[in-house]
Each structure stands twice: as structure tokens, then as C-alpha cells.
Amino acid sequence: MHHRSRPFRSSFWLKFGLDLIVVAVADLLLFLHLPGTNLGVFALTVVAAVVIVRPGLARDRRALFALIAAVAFGLVLVDRPGLLALTLFGLFIAVAVLSARVRPGETAWGWGQRLVIHWLFGLIGPLFDLLKLVGLKRRRRGRSLLALLGLLIMPVVGGAIFLALFSAANPLISDLLDRITLPPLSPEMVLRILFWMMIATGVWGVLRPHWKRPFLALPARRSNRPSPALTTSITWSLIVFNAVFALQNGLDIAFLWSGAPLPGDMGLADYAHRGAYPLIVTTLLAGLFVLVALQPGSDTARRPGVRLLVIVWVAQNMLLVASSLLRTADYVAAYSLTPLRIAAMIWMVLVGIGLLLICWRMLRDRSAHWLINANVAVTLAVLAGLSAVDLGAVAAAWNVRHAREVGGSGVELDLGYLHDLGDPALVSLVRLEQTTGNPDLRDRVAAVRSRIMANMQDRQRDRHSWTWRNARRLDRVADLSRDHPLTPPAPPVPAPVTVPVTVPASTPLTSPAGG
Secondary structure, three states: OHHHHHHHHHHHHHHHHHHHHHHHHHHHHOOOOOOOHHHHHHHHHHHHHHHHHOHHHHHOHHHHHHHHHHHHHHHHHHHOOOHHHHHHHHHHHHHHHHHHHOOOOOOHHHHHHHHHHHHHHHOOHHHHHHHHHHHOOOOOOOOOHHHHHHHHHHHHHHHHHHHHHHHHHOHHHHHHHHHOOOOOOOHHHHHHHHHHHHHHHHHHHHHOOOOOOOOOOOOOOOOOOOOHHHHHHHHHHHHHHHHHHHHHHHHHHHHHHOOOOOOOOOOHHHHHHHHHHHHHHHHHHHHHHHHHHOOOOOHHHHOHHHHHHHHHHHHHHHHHHHHHHHHHHHHHHHOOOOHHHHHHHHHHHHHHHHHHHHHHHHHHOOOHHHHHHHHHHHHHHHHHHHHHOOHHHHHHHHHHHOOHHHOOOOOOOOHHHHHHHOHHHHHHHHHHHHHOOOHHHHHHHHHHHHHHHHHHHHHHHOOOOOOHHHHHHHHHHHHHHHHOOOOOOOOOOOOOOOOOOOOOOOOOOOOOOOO
16 A cells, blocks of 8 residues: 555645646636636646646557647637637547547547546546545554544644633733734635636646546447338338428429529528528438438348438438528528528538438448447537637628628628627728728728727737737738728717706796786
């Protein structure tokens, strides 16, 4: 026990010291400050602490890749702080610290369970480690820490009692004790202590993860016995599903893709908006049916006729996904583009890819783990790209470029929405302000642009909320306004001043009757 306790204690106190350092860095950079480059610097500090505690991670390929990915997302947080980049950073730093004791070739299903258990146990991990530290034996002539604490109870309590009695009897001791005051426990101090505890617990879970194995395994593949009734039911289901989907796709081709006028008073925007999301739900249900009813290696999946029906049905589902994308694009053209609508279109593409992977799994007799790994890989690649792309800037540029005021095919420009977008809309507003020939529109754009720019400049002056991306935005605005100065915002109209009138007490307040 003696030989095992020494490495534990030395490693424990190193991690404890680094945890305190990271908490101090977090307090300096993050507490009561807006997120900016400070968030990225904090993330890179966590990576540095992990490398100090476990330098051997660099010798493991998977851990090294995860560390590099964590550093990359830390740099993304330096450039553009956001919840997505922070989540991906947490994901990859957890994979890095867990990788050493995870066998090669672990599936995404197993990794998902490990990560969930890792973060759940991270909430109570410090308590377990404290109990373990208390239970350790000291050197041969020493005692356990718990026994040492028991020995200190009597002298500490007794000394406090006698000191209180002497304080009552001796004014010098009483005055000295009165001068010893603790800092006031203000609401800000309470919030700071809670912040310290949150950061310390999260960082401790990264520096000292608790190793747990996955507890839920996917069911093993079993060779299904031929079931003529089940095969007939699935075959007829696919025939009916193909017929119903052909009806929907035929209507989409007739009206949505060809541009033919819709019957009655229904507009294209209403038709497009009403159908986009239900069709994606339909596609998800179709994928679930293929996933459950047509297991690879089953008697049904081996039949050529059924496989042909599945391929036709998947092709129809892909057409549904394309129609959903077109519906969303028509809706955007009729209204405007938002980051949420961009994310919805990306999600539709992911649904289509997932459906193709389900079909490929059935045709190539792949395992369930292969399907999960493939979907997770595609999703992580897309999320990694989105963490570095500013969808708000994309939406603002599209709305300005297609606005009706500048001769575009879109709707009237919603300056209130661009104001709500904030920083991402700044460069697009500057370009619109410099190119529009409408003086009234220029003044309104200048008013919105000046408020966004003033708020951005205020945040950039603070080293905590400063970001490299906003610095590049301001540099871009300076380049654009070098030859075309920006319009100064109109001064605010002063409110009318009401001069109080003093009425003498003898003056009647109402006119005489009949006057």
C-alpha cells in the first residue's frame, strides 16, 4: 500500500495545483466578462494543463489527434467564441484524456457511453478522490488523515473555548479579535465561489477522469429464420409506400419543380413552408422502417425483389429531401434568410446522407456499429465546419444582396432583424450604405450600422471580450470607408420642452358661466 500511495499523492497534488491555476485563470478571464478571446485562451490553458499532467498522450495516435482537434477548436474560440465550438472542444479533450485506456477500434456507440459516464462522474469525482485521499496511510510511523483530524478536534475546540473566555475577560484580546474581520459575503462573492466550484469540478474531471466501461451493447446480429408472412408483409408495405410517395413526388414535380401555378389562392411560399418539415419527418420514418424491418443478412433483405423496392423507395425519399430543400429555398426567397433556416437545410442534407447510409448498410451487409460510426463521422465533420463559419454573416450578406431595395428578387430589407443579428451584419450594412442610391434608406442603414459598430468597438476595447474576427470586421470596415466615408448618423431629435406656467391664486381656473 505504501508503494501505491506515493504515486497517487504526488499525482494528486500536481493535478490539484494545476486545477487551482486553471480556476485562477478562469476567474481572471471569464468571471463577469462577456465571452471573447478570453474563452479560447481558457480552453488552451486547459489543454496545457492536460499535457503537463499526462505528457504520454502525445505517443498515442488517437489521443494526439484528439488533442490537436481540441487545440483547433480552442483557436476557433479565440477567433469566434460560440457554444458549438465550446461543445466540440469539450468533446475532443475528453476523448484525449480517456483514450489511453480505451481499446483501439472502439465504436462510436461505446465512445458515446464513455463520454456520458465521464461527465456524469465528473460531477462527483472530486468527492471520491477526497475520500480516497483521506483513506490513504501515511508513512510507517504516521496515521491516516482521518485519524489525524480526530486528534485535532479537542485542541482546536478547547483552544477556541478558552480564547473566547479570555476575550470576555481581557479588553485587549477582545479589541484584537474585533479587528479581525472576514470579507463581506456579498452576492458577487457568492456567485464567484459558485463559479470557482463549477470550473474546478469540470477541470478536475479532465485532469483526473474516472474510467468506466460502456454498459449498453448493441444486440448481436442474428441470422433470422425465413418467415414467409413477414416477408410478404414487408413486400406489400414497400409497394404501398412507393405508391404513396410517388403521389407526393408527382405533385412536387408538377407544381414545385416546374413552377406551374397552384390551384386556388394558395401561394408558392405557403405550399413550400407547409411541407418542408413534415416531409423530413416522413423521410426519417422511412429510414427507421428500413433500419428495423430490413436487417442485413435477414431473409427479407436477401430477396432481389425486396431490395429493388427498397432502392426505389430510397430514391423517392431522396427526391423528398430535395423537394424539402427547394421548399425551404422558395420560402427564403419569399421572406428572408436566417441562420436557423441555413441550419435546417444542412440538417435536411444530413438526413439524406443518413438514409443513403442505411440503404448502403443493407445492400453491403454492414453492422449497426458501422452505421453509427459513419453517421457520427459525417455529423462531426459538418459541425466542425459550422463552428468556424458565421451563419449570421452569411444570412446578412444574402438578405442585403437580394433585397428589393437594391433591385434583388427578395423581399424588403428587414433592418430590425439585421440589428438583432448584430456583429455579423456589420460589413453587409456598410456595403449597402455605400452602394444604395436611396437617401432615406442610407440614413436608416447608417443608424443601424452606427449602433452595431459602437457596441462592437466598446467590446473590442475590453481585452476580455476582444475577438480576432471582430477585429477583422472593423479592419474591413476601415478599408471600405477609406475611399467612401460612412454616413454620420442623424442626430437625435430633441424632445419638446414644456415651460411650466404659474397661475396666480386669485385667477379663476374656469370661465364664468355663459362666458
